[in-house]
Amino acid sequence: MAAEKDAFADLRLTPRLRSATLILLGLVPLFLLLDLRYQSARRPALAVFYGVHAALSGAALLATFTATGRRRPDHVALLLILGLATNINVFFHRVPANPALISDVLTLLMMSSAFFFSWSALRQVIVCLVTCGGFALAGMMAPHEAAPFGYAFGVLVLGAVVTTTGSRVLGRYREGLARRQTELAELSTRLMSVQEEERHRLSRDLHEDIGQSLAAVSAYLQAIEQQLPPGLGELRARAADARRLAAKTVAQLRQVSQLLRPSVLDDYGLMPSLQTYLKDFQERHGVAATLSSEGVPERLPPPIETAIYRVVQEALSNVARHARARHVRVALATERGELRLRVDDDGVGLPPDGRYPGTGLVGIRERVQALGGSLTVASRAGTSLVVRLPIRGERAA
Ligand SMILES: Nc1ncnc2c1ncn2[C@@H]1O[C@H](COP(=O)(O)OP(=O)(O)OP(=O)(O)O)[C@@H](O)[C@H]1O
Numbered sequence: 001m002a003a004e005k006d007a008f009a010d011l012r013l014t015p016r017l018r019s020a021t022l023i024l025l026g027l028v029p030l031f032l033l034l035d036l037r038y039q040s041a042r043r044p045a046l047a048v049f050y051g052v053h054a055a056l057s058g059a060a061l062l063a064t065f066t067a068t069g070r071r072r073p074d075h076v077a078l079l080l081i082l083g084l085a086t087n088i089n090v091f092f093h094r095v096p097a098n099p100a101l102i103s104d105v106l107t108l109l110m111m112s113s114a115f116f117f118s119w120s121a122l123r124q125v126i127v128c129l130v131t132c133g134g135f136a137l138a139g140m141m142a143p144h145e146a147a148p149f150g151y152a153f154g155v156l157v158l159g160a161v162v163t164t165t166g167s168r169v170l171g172r173y174r175e176g177l178a179r180r181q182t183e184l185a186e187l188s189t190r191l192m193s194v195q196e197e198e199r200h201r202l203s204r205d206l207h208e209d210i211g212q213s214l215a216a217v218s219a220y221l222q223a224i225e226q227q228l229p230p231g232l233g234e235l236r237a238r239a240a241d242a243r244r245l246a247a248k249t250v251a252q253l254r255q256v257s258q259l260l261r262p263s264v265l266d267d268y269g270l271m272p273s274l275q276t277y278l279k280d281f282q283e284r285h286g287v288a289a290t291l292s293s294e295g296v297p298e299r300l301p302p303p304i305e306t307a308i309y310r311v312v313q314e315a316l317s318n319v320a321r322h323a324r325a326r327h328v329r330v331a332l333a334t335e336r337g338e339l340r341l342r343v344d345d346d347g348v349g350l351p352p353d354g355r356y357p358g359t360g361l362v363g364i365r366e367r368v369q370a371l372g373g374s375l376t377v378a379s380r381a382g383t384s385l386v387v388r389l390p391i392r393g394e395r396a397a
């Protein structure tokens with residue numbers, strides 16, 4: 001649930017690049033030890049090879065933590081794979097003892113790069129050309145037996161063909177999946193805005209039409225009550241009961257109308273509506289609730305105000321239903337063009353099995369992602385929910 005453009009973590013390249021480079025780094029001590037055990041005669045060449053390998057993978061891993069690296073993970077991945085292929089081929093040139101083993105390693109590199117990065121056909125062809133071309137060049141320049149090299153080269157070319165075809169199939173599946181996810185995200189955004197409009201309309205109708213009619217009924221009943229002759233005491237008592245019932249219904253209607261769409265949110269903004277909501281929450285559920293804000297503008301764009309309000313509603317409803325908490329803290333702050341909402345409770349925390357049934361958290365994620373933001377839910381002492389939304393252009397009050 002992070003702040004990137006694509007809808008779901010499994011389709012984002014940065015986490016995949018990070019896993020790939022971690023695996024590549026993990027291979028260094030493993031294979032270095034094996035090589036040192038069985039090829040002790042060539043220690044300097046091995047040390048250079050593993051050194052370059054570790055430096056390339058380490059640089060790619062570090063790049064994934066920089067803003068440029070996160071913006072262009074595909075470029076970093078391409079440089080990483082081309083660099084590693086070249087390193088392996090240079091090693092082969094220096095130590096041409098086992099062409100079949102080198103071609104196996106290169107085939108593995110091409111296949112795993114296709115699996116991890118699902119490049120376009122053109123990129124995959126470039127990777128295959130550089131890999132196979134480098135191997136051919138190193139093999140031709142190095143002194144070795146012709147037969148094993150020819151066989152190894154044949155296997156490598158076959159591996160390149162299989163990789164390119166497989167990567168195209170994988171790429172088509174990923175594209176289809178990404179398209180479906182985008183469509184679903186658009187659909188859920190549309191549903192949320194329709195739902196919001198509907199709540200708005202219902203709340204207005206309840207408050208203005210039905211509420212006002214009932215208030216008028218209550219006023220008529222009061223007039224009847226006052227004008228009834230003294231002899232009709234029982235009838236007066238009935239009229240008084242009916243008036244009280246009408247007044248109670250008006251109060252209930254107002255409450256439902258506020259829950260559907262608090263007018264204070266439209267009239268006075270986010271902080272006053274959250275204050276009212278937290279006060280009600282505390283009274284209803286007996287959980288102490290505090291609200292704080294730091295540098296938050298008095299008014300934010302309506303979609304952001306609505307989104308934050310709905311997120312707090314769902315987060316607090318989760319606290320009441322699942323957390324068994326005694327305190328909940330809602331904190332809003334702005335930093336570097338971003339609005340950050342934190343909801344921390346001191347309850348039992350998220351289920352340890354990592355299974356979250358229900359649609360509340362998914363709804364929050366969809367809502368914030370539709371506005372270009374991100375959601376993180378963590379469980380340490382209690383549960384912490386953090387939402388970040390970009391609000392560039394807004395000035396703190
Ligand atoms: N503050 C919390 N403390 C403990 N567990 C929580 C908290 N918030 C969420 N959870 C856990 O995460 C699960 C998923 O929450 P989510 O809001 O998505 O669904 P839900 O509340 O079960 O159902 P609904 O769709 O009605 O919201 C919950 O079932 C609960 O187990």
Ligand SMILES: [Mg+2]
Nearest residue numbers: 318358360361
């Ligand atoms: Mg919920």
